[in-house]
Amino acid sequence: MPHLHLIVIKTSQPDLLSGFYTSLGFQFHYHRHGNGPFHYASVGEGPLLEIYPLPKNVTVADHTTRLGFTVANVDDILQKLPEATIISAPELTEWGYSAIIQDPDGRKIELLQA
Structure with a gap:
């Protein structure tokens, strides 16, 4: 596969x-x-x-692409982000503990706790 x-x-x-993606744990x-x-x-x-x-x-960035990242701790990352960035508060779902956030261009990002 x-x-x-x-x-x-x-x-x-x-x-x-x-800077935003660095707060999610990326280094550039x-x-x-x-x-x-x-x-x-x-x-x-x-x-x-x-x-x-x-x-x-x-002139305008695409905001229809949705991304998903597995992270060590969803809550820790959310504490680093402005509240306006959080679309769906963290919750336990059938796929695990996750939240939906939005980057500065409007792309939705699912954070899934490892």
């Missing part, structure tokens, strides 16, 4: 998004490949998360 190894999101506010390097745009790329295990600037002809 294939496994996911790369997620690329594009935004008009890459610095803000890198800021770099570019050749003449391409500077962007953030996560380091460490799991899928590579890259945060790129929007292409020049695009």
Whole structure:
């Protein structure tokens, strides 16, 4: 079965998004490949998360993509985020203890406790 190894999101506010995803536990390097745009790329295990600037002809970031991350402690992460970011408070579901949050561009993110 294939496994996911790369997620690329594009935004008009890459610095803000890198800070947001850092609060979820990601660490980033800021770099570019050749003449391409500077962007953030996560380091460490799991899928590579890259945060790129929007292409020049695009003015609004996609907010219909939904992401999901398994984290060590949902409650600890939620304490680091503004209340406006929390869409659904943590609860125990049939899939485990989880919450839904929203990144600064409006993408919904499910946090599932490991």
